[in-house]
Amino acid sequence: MGSPQETTGRQGFGPGRVLGLITSRQAQTRTAIAEVTGLARSTIVQRLDALFEAGLILETDERRPSKGRPSQVLQLNPAAGLIVALDVGEERTRIAVSDLGLRIITERIELLPVGDGPEVILSRITTAIREMIQTAGLADRPIAGIGIGLPAPVDYEAGQVAGWSIMSGWDGYDIRSHLRGEYEAAILIDNDVNLLTLAEHRRYWPDVPHLLYIKAGNGIGSGMIVDRRINRGAQGAAGDIGHAHIRGYGDPLCRCGNLGCLEALVGGWAIARDLHPGQDSGGHGAREIAALVERGDTAALAALRAGGRVLGEAVAYATSLLNPNVIVIGGALATAGDHLVAGVRELIYQRSLPLATRQLRIGPTRFKSRAGIAGAAYLVLDHALDPDNLDQALAQGRHPFRVGVAGS
Amino acid sequence: MGSPQETTGRQGFGPGRVLGLITSRQAQTRTAIAEVTGLARSTIVQRLDALFEAGLILETDERRPSKGRPSQVLQLNPAAGLIVALDVGEERTRIAVSDLGLRIITERIELLPVGDGPEVILSRITTAIREMIQTAGLADRPIAGIGIGLPAPVDYEAGQVAGWSIMSGWDGYDIRSHLRGEYEAAILIDNDVNLLTLAEHRRYWPDVPHLLYIKAGNGIGSGMIVDRRINRGAQGAAGDIGHAHIRGYGDPLCRCGNLGCLEALVGGWAIARDLHPGQDSGGHGAREIAALVERGDTAALAALRAGGRVLGEAVAYATSLLNPNVIVIGGALATAGDHLVAGVRELIYQRSLPLATRQLRIGPTRFKSRAGIAGAAYLVLDHALDPDNLDQALAQGRHPFRVGVAGS
DNA sequence: AATCTTATGTACGATCATCGACATAATGCT
């Protein structure tokens, strides 16, 4: 006991990192934290005092029994702040307000066609948020941040839509400035698939360093966790494989104007198109397929399985390139029975290298309909609880959730 | 001047990070460092004293002129330690000893078939290193680390070959333990293509966050820098695209036993096979092609260009997935004229999304034959100069290059 | 019920990092 030089090596354990130990459940009692950090317990008490004073932590009812006095379990104070999570879709936007424990307090879905442009949409969203917070009687709680998922490539640093997409009129629009007038919280904007990926990772695979997420809905997209962090790529376009060209399946016309895109082969609209040529599914092929599978339509079922194999080609290649620990498949097509996932699995195990597949786990997402919102919330949480941000704010006596500089 | 709250926010500027400012050329004089860090100049002098004492930095002859007393430019002391870099190939191993400025002091190439197994090879390498250091009169200099590139998937943390490859008999062999008896320096082992990627990034594109490297030689491999760091994947197999299946080119037999691998289409041996069916190039197709192109052989030239287009399909898909800033193409095929690169470029600009390609730069590597060694050296340098390692060592009064715990 | 064991609260002193001030050095400018 008390062997020398047993420090954790790395110094610099500010309040932020201590909070990190608590939220990550690595150490939740005072003595445990002292042991893990190697710091004196008195020092830890100092850190915790700062966190108590800022209202960031609470003592739980729970006590860990021991042979002596039981220890008090500490916890992030869920009521320390609100998280506003937005999942912006092509036609509908899901708005949720949750606490720091990611428990949703209010939720609403607004019909807002993104084509109406950012001014209109953002104003209506702002109104909705204000109403929701008022109605729920939460007006006094500080907002830890606003997380927004958009169906477009996003320049995460700049907080702007980064290029061509369904969101015409949004490209380059300064979303943060628009909302900054209303809120002085951090505003974090990301691509929707990235947020699905983040949610999946944080919720179900937090210990895994590399995860590949495939969204198979009406369109096809992907996101990836590399070394425990989202990879957004140079322009925020990483994961945009929907319009990658896939040889050998007859190059059908894609809605982007090119031929033979992955999406034109296995996107929901494409599978619907192949199931009953001539008819127009009205752009909601994925939902239609899901409905058919529900009814046990064998043609739809076979189409999904075949689509899975085509998708599997693309995923197999991505597997060779990225060598993930886990592949998660989401989107309307993935959750319509196990058929798409089965097709993908089939091809991956057939195609990829044994080394890369030996320990690879492939499966459908376990989220129902709130994955996007969860991702947006995790984004905010990760930012709000970031040790550097926190320590800086606490050192300056500033409230940790009030935005510091011009920063994100 | 002296506006309040102008601190760099992040505290914890130990000697390690100060050294980082110097080596990265962000701030090379005492006053400049003080400005950048926001710390008092006297504090910086303390940090520098520690670095001087450890022999890690030097004052250059260079002085930055100003209106008053010119400032002293500081520099990493290249003679503070030796870097041993090993580029292990299938038949030959290149061994280099360099200083911390990455200037090669001695170099040698040994004929060592990896098939002889780790015991034999490593023993002969050890002998060679000892001879080289003795002959060059460097026996008194500490070794900052030994960097090893292997033509196989490598578990970087464990320092072991991770799966099937040409290196039969190496799988799971504990390379570090073998060398640990001889040296007490850090021993860092990585896949050879990862080291090519690292070298390319550090030497030519240090400011770019995302880089994709393609090695087109006899085999095909790749490596990637994601957020300024190498992505090695779950089992160290990231980038292994040589045996990914590519549809639509007739599925020729690959040397791995499968059909239609990328390597079987555009690997050096495959192109040579197509140029003169029936003959056996003796396994050195890439060199043969390079020689033919040198002589102006039009058939070889056309084959290379066509190969570039096929390779381009794979690279285009990787581009969509990763959205890199830069793609560098290396290997014997890439440096044989511009034909392969031209073919790749052609396909990428045709296939990939405009957003991802608008600012994308694609080109051949500028390295000649020492890229592998450079990568191994950078690996060691990054480790030896890692702020956390350094600060810990200095705090303990330990020499920074003597290995601390059992660690890497 | 008394005792043991472990967690927690609090206070004081030692240590360390950091800073500000003053002295000195080296060049450009007049």
Added chain:
DNA sequence: AGCATTATGTCGATGATCGTACATAAGATT
């Protein structure tokens, strides 16, 4: 040559941080 200007060297004061020591709390054990 002398002055202005900027870089650097050095030292003591300050303040935060940390650890030890002692006191108290709460349950387990006997």
